[in-house]
Structures are given as C-alpha cells and as structure tokens.
Amino acid sequence: MATKETSDVVRLLHRLSGEQPGAEPSDGQLLQQFVSGRDEAAFSTILLRHGPLVLGVCRQILRDTHAAEDAFQATFLVLARKAGTIRDRASVAAWLHRVAVNIARSARTDTTRRRTHESQAATMSPTYSAEDVPPPDWLAWVHEEVDRLPEKYRLPVVLCYLEGRTHEAAAAQLGWPLGSVKGRLARARNLLRSRLARRGLALTAAVLGSALSADATAAPVRPALLELTARAAVAFGPGEFVADTPSAAHALAEGALRAMTATRVSSLVVPVLVLALVGAGAAFAWSGTEPVLPGGSIGGTVKVGNVAPLAAPAPVPQEDKAxxxxxTRVAPVRTKAVKYLKDTQDKNGSWEAVGQTELAGLKGGTTALAALALLEAGVPANDPAVAKAVEYLLTLKADKTYVVSLKTQVLARADAKKHAKEIQAGADWLMENAIVKDKKLQGWSYPGNAIADNSNTHFAVTGLHAAAQAGAKVDAEIWPKLRAYYTDTQMNTGGWPYHNAGAQSASDTMTINGLLALTLAAKHDNPAKGPDPAFEKGMAFLLDNDLPAVRGKSLFVTWMSVAELGRALGTSEFKSGKRACAWYREGVEKMLKTQQENGSLKDAKFPGGLDAGHPVISTACGLYVLGPPKK
Known part of the structure; x- marks a missing residue:
C-alpha cells in the first residue's frame, strides 16, 4: 500500500515529467524513455510501480533489512543496464521478480558461506522441532518455486498475486483471454502446492494464497532509497559508478551481470535470465529475525516433515571464452567504424553528400541509417554526431517510406519523449501510405507506385514498431493485418519474394524481412497465440538454404536484416528442426573481413554494387550487425 510520502513522490515525478497526474504510461513507454534519454523520472516511475514487489521479495528471502535494500538496488541497477534488451515489456514485473529472486538467493548463499568460514553457522538460525512450525526460509521457497513455474503460469502469478492486479487488468496487459488468466492461475496454485510439498512444506490453499498476496509481499520503499536508486540507475546504465551507491549493491549488480547467460527463447516471451553470483564480496548483517508470516500465526496449516535442505544454486557457468x-576482435573494428562515420559526417549533421549522388531521391535515408547504426553500436544519444544528425532529420518532410521509417526509429531511440510529436507524425504518415485493396493490406511501396514491395514494407513495419514502443498511437488493427498479409503471400517454399506481382522467386533477404515482420507484429497482436506456422515455415526455408552463405544483392544490407531479426527474437542463434545457425558469430565474422584502413566496411569484390560504391551505407549496416559492446 502506498504511503503519503510515496504519493507525494508520485505527484512530484508527474510534475517533473510534464504528465498529468491521471496519466498511466505503460512499462514499455517508461523503459523506452529511459533507454532513449536516460530519463530519471521515467525510471523513478518504474521504481514506484514495482519497487514494493522487489523489496518485499528481497526481504522475505534475506530476512535482513539492510541486505534486502542492497539486493533491491542491485535488481534495479541490472534493469538499468539491461533495459534495452527486454523484449516483452508487458512483463517487466515478472522480469524483475526473477532477477530479484536470483540476486537475493545468491546473496544469501554468499552470506551463509562467509559465516560458515567464520564458524558462526550454528547461530545463524534457530532450530525448529514442532511439526506445525514452518522453517525460517519457507517464504523464500515460495518465491523460488514461483520463479520455476513455466512462463504462462509465472506471469499471471506475479501480476495478479504478488502485485495485486485484477484478472481483467492482467488479461489486458498480457493480451490473453480472461478465462486463460483464471485457468492458469488455478493451475499455478496446484503446481506450487505440489512442488512445495516435495520440499517438505505442505500448505493449505488458503495459506498459499495468503503468502502470495500483495499485502504479504509488497514492502513500502523509503523515498530516500527510491531517489538514490533512480540516480544510481541513470549513471549505472552506461557503465559508470555512482559514489554514493552502496558497494554491496554495486558488487551484486556487477556480479549478476557478469554471470547472466542468455538462453534461446521464443519470440513471444521475456528472455530467461540465469543469474549466479560468484565472489561479489558483499557483506550482509544477519538480523536473526523471523519472517513476518501473513495473517499472523499459521499453526495447524503448515506441516513440516523431513524438510529437504535448500538446493544449492546451480553452478556458475564457465565464462564463454569464445x-x-x-x-576482443570486434571492439577495435567497431571503434574504427564509428570513427569513420563521425569523420565523414557533414557540417550540417548529414551524410547526404558523401558520394551518394544516385540516392538523392531518398534524401535523409543515408543520414538516418548512419545515426541508427551509431545508436545500435552503443553511441549515446547526446553524442555530438548523433545530436547533429537528429537536428538535420527534424528538418526533413516525410515523403519516402525508407526515410520516414529510419527517421522514426532514430527519434524513438534518441529521445522518445522529446520527439513524441515527430514520432507520431511518422507513424501517421506510414499508416496513411499503406496500400490497401478490398480492406486487405497489400504492403508499402514508393510514392506513386501501386504495387507494394516487401522491402518498403519491411521498413514500414520497423518504423511502426519503433513508434508504438515509444508510445505513439498506432492503429491496433495493423498488426493482425500484417500477420495476415505475410501469411497469405508466403510462397510454397516458405520464403517471400520482392513483390507479389507476376512470377517471382523467393528472396533470402525478403524472407528474413518477412520473419522480422511476423515477430514484431506478434508482439502487438495477442502474443499468447503461440507459434506462428508461417514463421516456422519461413525459418526452415532460410536455414535449409544455408543462412551463413546468404548475401542477397548486398552483404551488408542482408546481414543488417539478420541482426534485426535476431535481436527482435532475443537470441544469437536461429533453429529449425535439426538445423541451427549462430547468426551473430557468422555475421560478425563476415563484417570483420571487410574493414578498410580508413575504418569503413566495404566489399571490394563487388565494385559496381552498394557494398563497394557507398561506404557510408555499407559501414552503417555492418556496424549495426556488430551491435553494442558486450559486457
């Protein structure tokens, strides 16, 4: 329950951000504001919204106020560093719960190990002999088992039980039918009770429900802690250290980030983060107090038999030396490519005059592409090169799908809040210029061309997705229409052609773009529908045709599309049946071979094409593939 102090902080944040008190930006909008411009007010709102859940979880696992606050701060520092990688932003609460559980468990394990070495283990916890007395860690066990639930059960448990949202609100947020939410909650309760029973903890349905309630879990967060955490997060995101951040919290966050291992996930769920903490060196004061049991005494409702000891955390994975x-090889190439783009930028902030004469009809396209690549490579939005490019792009009128899309993506990343009006204008232009026949979407094309093509359509989709993520209003009907368009136009082979008029063969690049469009559309169009047959068929086509050998008309443009798809899916490897492709490694290896002495990336083997004749474009696409520095 929010205190008066917390409510005052909320009102202050609304005034600072210019929002009306009644406005309720989504987690996705707030994260985008933070990622785009290190918006402290946006991050503070996330803290206010989910802080009680995180602090409550940390307190119940660690049973010590100071240690819990360190783990609380560490959880949000990890969010600050990883905010740009969270794919399903409708599930931020569940993401935070998972990170908090793992950080708190690791901190507890480290504390136990340290105190054992100090020969104090015998006094760390009291002995329980009565059958009706729960073990001191029983609430920690509940959170651990919640974390181990399959995603479709874990998400509604966190939202409805731990954060206290209504079934209707959770259904709307997750894009699920109301009946699915209710049914999965019932199944989740049964799973939790049976799994806890296997650990020796037999809970009645009433006690489990009480333990999972928001009233039992949520803990009020001190305004001073909120302020300190928000300020630390803004600095910690880029990798800096804030002097007044507790060293234990900073060590926990850095240790968790070092041990975080990305797993292959589907395009429709939040990435699973495996957190383990090794040698963080955090010192915790053990309070020795018992956990606060929901509803007072629970004698007679909890039966403790031979309680199995807590399972040791999974071994920390060996650092991926490869x-x-x-x-190590990519870093200097990335640095030189960034320098090349900055060195070739015109005084007016554009890259339009750097040998791109025949591309004059797409004025602004080269500039937007270069700026987007710099942002993707980790160059901050306030860097002079990016800032000047944004100023130039703001002077352009919308007239080409390519340019409008790329410009919209740049503005959304640079500062979504500041450029909200221009982002909305870009989304509106893209919607107005969609080609529709008999109420069915046909795609996008060049102005004046009635035949849509899958290249322009790809850019329209990425632009609309960026606008929607930034908070722009995009007609919700466009997403199911896009899925229907790509399903209807998919060839029997599983691929997609450049356009759908006349005899066309499948194009590798257009197939990649089709898979990306299906992935992005699914994020907005009820992501609970499950695997898309068109997507699976398209991925099979792509891997059967040996993705590593794919180059299309341009090596760099094709692999930029591959990188867009991989990052939208949240995986560095594509799979279909027994076929797999480590797309990031394959793409990077290709890019590393193309760097020239001046830092540009180009393929001189094709002197008449885009890859050799337009180094700003090829370098920008290649830099996008390399992506940001890996922590």
Missing part, C-alpha cells in the same frame, strides 16, 4: 575472444 564469446570473450570474439568481442
């Missing part, structure tokens, strides 16, 4: 070695 990945580290790859980043």
């Amino acid at each position: 990945a580290k070695e790859l980043e």
Whole structure:
C-alpha cells in the first residue's frame, strides 16, 4: 500500500515529467524513455510501480533489512543496464521478480558461506522441532518455486498475486483471454502446492494464497532509497559508478551481470535470465529475525516433515571464452567504424553528400541509417554526431517510406519523449501510405507506385514498431493485418519474394524481412497465440538454404536484416528442426573481413554494387550487425 510520502513522490515525478497526474504510461513507454534519454523520472516511475514487489521479495528471502535494500538496488541497477534488451515489456514485473529472486538467493548463499568460514553457522538460525512450525526460509521457497513455474503460469502469478492486479487488468496487459488468466492461475496454485510439498512444506490453499498476496509481499520503499536508486540507475546504465551507491549493491549488480547467460527463447516471451553470483564480496548483517508470516500465526496449516535442505544454486557457468575472444576482435573494428562515420559526417549533421549522388531521391535515408547504426553500436544519444544528425532529420518532410521509417526509429531511440510529436507524425504518415485493396493490406511501396514491395514494407513495419514502443498511437488493427498479409503471400517454399506481382522467386533477404515482420507484429497482436506456422515455415526455408552463405544483392544490407531479426527474437542463434545457425558469430565474422584502413566496411569484390560504391551505407549496416559492446 502506498504511503503519503510515496504519493507525494508520485505527484512530484508527474510534475517533473510534464504528465498529468491521471496519466498511466505503460512499462514499455517508461523503459523506452529511459533507454532513449536516460530519463530519471521515467525510471523513478518504474521504481514506484514495482519497487514494493522487489523489496518485499528481497526481504522475505534475506530476512535482513539492510541486505534486502542492497539486493533491491542491485535488481534495479541490472534493469538499468539491461533495459534495452527486454523484449516483452508487458512483463517487466515478472522480469524483475526473477532477477530479484536470483540476486537475493545468491546473496544469501554468499552470506551463509562467509559465516560458515567464520564458524558462526550454528547461530545463524534457530532450530525448529514442532511439526506445525514452518522453517525460517519457507517464504523464500515460495518465491523460488514461483520463479520455476513455466512462463504462462509465472506471469499471471506475479501480476495478479504478488502485485495485486485484477484478472481483467492482467488479461489486458498480457493480451490473453480472461478465462486463460483464471485457468492458469488455478493451475499455478496446484503446481506450487505440489512442488512445495516435495520440499517438505505442505500448505493449505488458503495459506498459499495468503503468502502470495500483495499485502504479504509488497514492502513500502523509503523515498530516500527510491531517489538514490533512480540516480544510481541513470549513471549505472552506461557503465559508470555512482559514489554514493552502496558497494554491496554495486558488487551484486556487477556480479549478476557478469554471470547472466542468455538462453534461446521464443519470440513471444521475456528472455530467461540465469543469474549466479560468484565472489561479489558483499557483506550482509544477519538480523536473526523471523519472517513476518501473513495473517499472523499459521499453526495447524503448515506441516513440516523431513524438510529437504535448500538446493544449492546451480553452478556458475564457465565464462564463454569464445564469446570473450570474439568481442576482443570486434571492439577495435567497431571503434574504427564509428570513427569513420563521425569523420565523414557533414557540417550540417548529414551524410547526404558523401558520394551518394544516385540516392538523392531518398534524401535523409543515408543520414538516418548512419545515426541508427551509431545508436545500435552503443553511441549515446547526446553524442555530438548523433545530436547533429537528429537536428538535420527534424528538418526533413516525410515523403519516402525508407526515410520516414529510419527517421522514426532514430527519434524513438534518441529521445522518445522529446520527439513524441515527430514520432507520431511518422507513424501517421506510414499508416496513411499503406496500400490497401478490398480492406486487405497489400504492403508499402514508393510514392506513386501501386504495387507494394516487401522491402518498403519491411521498413514500414520497423518504423511502426519503433513508434508504438515509444508510445505513439498506432492503429491496433495493423498488426493482425500484417500477420495476415505475410501469411497469405508466403510462397510454397516458405520464403517471400520482392513483390507479389507476376512470377517471382523467393528472396533470402525478403524472407528474413518477412520473419522480422511476423515477430514484431506478434508482439502487438495477442502474443499468447503461440507459434506462428508461417514463421516456422519461413525459418526452415532460410536455414535449409544455408543462412551463413546468404548475401542477397548486398552483404551488408542482408546481414543488417539478420541482426534485426535476431535481436527482435532475443537470441544469437536461429533453429529449425535439426538445423541451427549462430547468426551473430557468422555475421560478425563476415563484417570483420571487410574493414578498410580508413575504418569503413566495404566489399571490394563487388565494385559496381552498394557494398563497394557507398561506404557510408555499407559501414552503417555492418556496424549495426556488430551491435553494442558486450559486457
């Protein structure tokens, strides 16, 4: 329950951000504001919204106020660093719960190990012999088992039980039918009771429900802690250290980030983060107090038999030496490519005059592409090169799908809140210029061309997605229409052609773009519908045709599309049946071979094409593939 102090903070944040008190920006909008411009007010709103859940979880697992606050701060520092990688932003609460549980468990394990070495283990916890007395860690067990639930059960448990949202609100947020939410909650309760029973903890349905309630879990967060955490997050995101951040919290966050291992996930769920903490060196004061049991005494409702000891945390994975070695090779190439783009930027902030004469009809396209690549490579939005490019792009009128899309993506990343009006205008233009026949979407094309093509359509989709993520109003009907369009136009082989008029063969690049469009559309069009047959068929086509050998008309443009798809899916590897492709490694290896002495990326083997004749474009696409520095 929010205190008066917390309510005052909320009102202050609304005034600082210019929002009306009644406005309720989504988690996705707030994260986008933070990612785009390190917006402290946006991050503070996330803290206010989910802080009680995170602090409550940390307190119940660690049973110590100071240690819990360190783990609380560490959880939100990890969010600050990883905010740009969260794919399903409708599930931020569940993401935070998982991170908090893992950080708190690791901190508890480290504390136990340290105190054992100090020969104090015997006094760390009291002995329980009565059958009706729960073990001191029983609430921690509940959170651990919630974390182990399948995603379709875990998400509604966190939203409806731990955060106290209504079934209707959770259904709307997750895009699920109301009946699915209710049914999965019932199944989740049964799973939790049976799994806890296997650990020796037999709970009645009433006690489990009480333990999972928001009243039992949520803990009020001190305004001073909120302020300190928000300020630390803004600095910690880019990798800096804030002097007044507790060293224990900072060590926990850094240790968790070092041990975070990305797993292959579907395009429709939040990425699973495996957190383990090794040698964080955090010192915690053990209070020795018992957990606060919901509803007072629970004698007679909890039966403790032979309680199994807490399972030790999973072994920390060995550091991926191959990945580290790859980043060591990529880093200098990335740095030189960034420098090349900055060195070739015109005084007016554009890249339009750098040998792109025949592309004059797409004025602004080269500039937007270069700026987007710099942002993707980790160059901050306030960097002079990016800032000047944004100023130039703001002077352009909308007239081409390519340019409008790329411009919209740049503005959304640079500062979604500041450029909200221009982002909305870009989304409106893209919607107005969609080609529709008999109420069915046909795609997008060049102005004046009635035949849509899947290249322009790809850019329209990425632009609309960026606008929607930034908070712009995009007609919700466009997403199911896009899915229907790509399903209807998919060839029997599983691929997609450049356009759908006349005899066309499948194009590798257009197939990648089709898979990306299905992935992005699914994020907005009821993501609970499950695997898309068109997507699975398209991925099979792509891998059967040997993705590593794909180059299309341009090596760099094709692999930029591959990178867009991989990052939208949240995985560095594509799979279909027994076929797999480590797309990031394959793409990076290709990019590393193309760098020239001046830092540009180009393929001189094709002197008459885009890859050799337009180094700003090829360098920008290649830099996008390399992506940001890997932590």
